[in-house]
Amino acid sequence: SLTGKTAVVTGSNSGIGLGIAECLAARGARVVINSFSDSDEDHALAEKIAKEHGADVAYIQADMSKGDQCRALLTKAEAKFGSVDILVNNAGIQHVSPIEDFPAAKWDAIIAINLSSAFHTTAAALPIMRKGGWGRVVNIASAHGLTASPYKGAYVAAKHGVVGFTKVTALETAREPITCNAICPGYVLTPLVEAQIPDTMKQYGMGREEVIEKVILDRQPSKEFATVEQLGGTVAFLCSDDAAQITGTTISVDGGWTAL
Numbered sequence: 518s519l520t521g522k523t524a525v526v527t528g529s530n531s532g533i534g535l536g537i538a539e540c541l542a543a544r545g546a547r548v549v550i551n552s553f554s555d556s557d558e559d560h561a562l563a564e565k566i567a568k569e570h571g572a573d574v575a576y577i578q579a580d581m582s583k584g585d586q587c588r589a590l591l592t593k594a595e596a597k598f599g600s601v602d603i604l605v606n607n608a609g610i611q612h613v614s615p616i617e618d619f620p621a622a623k624w625d626a627i628i629a630i631n632l633s634s635a636f637h638t639t640a641a642a643l644p645i646m647r648k649g650g651w652g653r654v655v656n657i658a659s660a661h662g663l664t665a666s667p668y669k670g671a672y673v674a675a676k677h678g679v680v681g682f683t684k685v686t687a688l689e690t691a692r693e694p695i696t697c698n699a700i701c702p703g704y705v706l707t708p709l710v711e712a713q714i715p716d717t718m719k720q721y722g723m724g725r726e727e728v729i730e731k732v733i734l735d736r737q738p739s740k741e742f743a744t745v746e747q748l749g750g751t752v753a754f755l756c757s758d759d760a761a762q763i764t765g766t767t768i769s770v771d772g773g774w775t776a777l
């Protein structure tokens with residue numbers, strides 16, 4: 518159980534981050550959910566998760582493309598709940614384009630949100646975790662942190678960077694009761710992936726099921742999506758005592774993608 522622990526999950530008003538936040542709340546953690554927006558829906562979502570799981574849940578706005586806001590998220594979370602024990606770096610965006618046409622602003626945004634944010638949040642979180650005497654940093658990388666695909670230059674570079682930074686964080690905390698690992702999901706059917714299905718159907722002249730099996734899950738041998746619940750469970754495992762000696766490594770949740 519994660520009772521008494523406080524978790525901050527970046528980019529968690531949707532998709533995988535939301536699934537992880539719910540899973541940690543269900544296991545008794547206090548949870549901070551986050552995105553760049555600050556709408557009534559965001560705060561209502563925090564209330565809904567709190568009610569469903571009888572947990573303390575707060576929404577804290579912070580734009581993960583801005584280093585100072587990344588750091589402020591941790592300060593605000595500590596002020597709200599008294600500690601931060603678990604940091605899940607999940608916020609991420611995608612853009613698909615050949616290198617020569619890749620908009621420089623998109624490159625910068627992907628590096629900032631998918632990679633640099635983890636540097637800023639981790640830098641702010643470690644002193645707080647040291648005060649509490651325990652910590653878990655879990656970075657949501659990707660199968661694209663270990664392998665590549667064409668036209669995803671910024672994303673693949675950022676995710677490989679996350680895997681590298683995970684190892685450095687683990688080495689700098691190796692003598693402390695703090696671990697840092699990366700989870701590398703294959704395809705998960707989140708709004709991010711769902712949004713690509715209609716265009717891909719048109720592009721290939723295929724139906725939904727065929728696009729899912731032959732195009733999207735082409736490299737996922739299980740031919741099934743990983744689920745946000747499975748990713749939440751993997752984060753919870755990395756937060757457990759059984760995982761105390763697992764640090765500086767990656768766990769793939771990819772239906773066999775990286776075995777190919």
Ligand code: NAD
Nearest residue numbers: 528529530531532533552553580581609659704705707709
């Ligand atoms: P999603 O679009 O559903 O969720 C992304 C989340 O990040 C949202 O909550 C969004 O609000 C937030 N976000 C975006 N920009 C932000 C910013 N500037 N500041 C704060 N929050 C911001 O996507 P998802 O599929 O749930 O992706 C979550 C993570 O999982 C990403 O890092 C993604 O790269 C990774 N991932 C996803 C898949 C997949 O198949 N869906 C596979 C491997 C890795």
